[in-house]
Amino acid sequence: MAKKLSIKDIAKELNVSITTVSFVLNGRAKEKRISEELTQKVLDLVKQTDYKPNIFARGLRTGKTKTIGLIVENIANHFFATIARLIEEYAYSKGYKIIYCSTDNDVQKTRELIGMLKERNVDGLIITPSAGIEDLLTGMQESNLPFVLFDRHLPGIKADYVVVDSFKGAYLATAHLLEKGYNKVAIITTDSKQSQMADRLNGYKSAVKELGDKNLIGRINFSSSPAEAVMAIKTFLEAHPEVNGIFFATNYLAAYGLEAITNLNFSIGDKIGIVAFDDEQLFRIYRPTITAVSQPIDAMAKKVIEILLSRMENKTKTLDEIVLQPELVERMSTKRK
Ligand code: RIB
Numbered sequence: 605m606a607k608k609l610s611i612k613d614i615a616k617e618l619n620v621s622i623t624t625v626s627f628v629l630n631g632r633a634k635e636k637r638i639s640e641e642l643t644q645k646v647l648d649l650v651k652q653t654d655y656k657p658n659i660f661a662r663g664l665r666t667g668k669t670k671t672i673g674l675i676v677e678n679i680a681n682h683f684f685a686t687i688a689r690l691i692e693e694y695a696y697s698k699g700y701k702i703i704y705c706s707t708d709n710d711v712q713k714t715r716e717l718i719g720m721l722k723e724r725n726v727d728g729l730i731i732t733p734s735a736g737i738e739d740l741l742t743g744m745q746e747s748n749l750p751f752v753l754f755d756r757h758l759p760g761i762k763a764d765y766v767v768v769d770s771f772k773g774a775y776l777a778t779a780h781l782l783e784k785g786y787n788k789v790a791i792i793t794t795d796s797k798q799s800q801m802a803d804r805l806n807g808y809k810s811a812v813k814e815l816g817d818k819n820l821i822g823r824i825n826f827s828s829s830p831a832e833a834v835m836a837i838k839t840f841l842e843a844h845p846e847v848n849g850i851f852f853a854t855n856y857l858a859a860y861g862l863e864a865i866t867n868l869n870f871s872i873g874d875k876i877g878i879v880a881f882d883d884e885q886l887f888r889i890y891r892p893t894i895t896a897v898s899q900p901i902d903a904m905a906k907k908v909i910e911i912l913l914s915r916m917e918n919k920t921k922t923l924d925e926i927v928l929q930p931e932l933v934e935r936m937s938t939k940r941k
Pocket residue numbers: 681683684755800853854855856881882
């Protein structure tokens with residue numbers, strides 16, 4: 605079997621420095637003003653010789669693997685998938701690659717994933733944390749493995765985080781429904797204790813206290829299957845015929861809710877007003893279009909990478925606890941004729 609080429613062999617073959625070859629292989633040729641001609645020569649030789657960088661050797665030598673672990677709740681969820689794509693783009697522009705995986709909010713799975721990423725010597729992690737991993741995160745702080753929490757934080761952990769103001773987003777959604785005349789507004793949320801879900805419930809309660817009359821709370825078991833969630837929402841609405849406005853506390857709950865409302869033949873906009881937390885294409889193409897609380901996902905992705913890189917390069921001393929602003933996007937699902 606042909607000897608595996610090293611980065612040193614490639615540099616020798618082309619009579620250039622190892623550093624030059626490394627910059628080309630890490631997508632930093634333009635940034636380092638390496639000519640397109642030389643860049644192509646390196647890439648051609650790599651292709652001809654089927655060179656595979658030894659990520660571990662590089663990590664052992666430089667202490668850097670130029671990789672970042674991104675652990676989210678569910679990689680298939682539209683919100684996480686969209687923001688993960690942006691995080692990947694910003695990371696790649698800085699010469700880092702992403703390893704992307706899901707926790708399903710399962711503590712054991714989260715532990716296994718963090719263990720796997722530590723074995724692969726990632727240079728840093730971005731995590732949507734599930735409760736119960738506080739000891740892991742404390743251990744990472746003690747061993748100087750940089751990480752940033754996003755979408756939610758853990759009360760017991762003093763760490764960098766980037767979240768949206770979920771309280772304000774839920775307040776805006778509920779107040780909008782009440783001000784539009786939907787005077788019996790329910791919230792459909794999950795039974796999880798995560799910080800962002802607690803903030804959304806409290807934002808809903810605050811708006812009802814100021815502008816409405818009583819709380820109507822539908823809690824869906826987080827581990828429900830889609831069919832079980834649709835059924836649970838349908839059952840809640842049948843048990844509360846007075847409800848004429850619904851605030852769905854996440855995108856996937858809103859999608860399940862639309863299916864339940866369709867089964868109940870409710871007229872959205874007239875009989876019942878709808879607002880979803882999170883904006884996505886489904887709510888723009890659905891008829892009627894769905895009013896939504898939009899999260900600033902581009903700003904969140906940029907901020908997460910900026911904070912993590914600063915932490916990885918030891919430039920940060922104080923904690924970054926970033927709370928970004930949501931935006932209410934009004935559409936036809938809250939327009940009474
Ligand atoms: O499914 C994604 C939703 O749950 C978003 O609202 C995100 O903030 C997460 O909490």
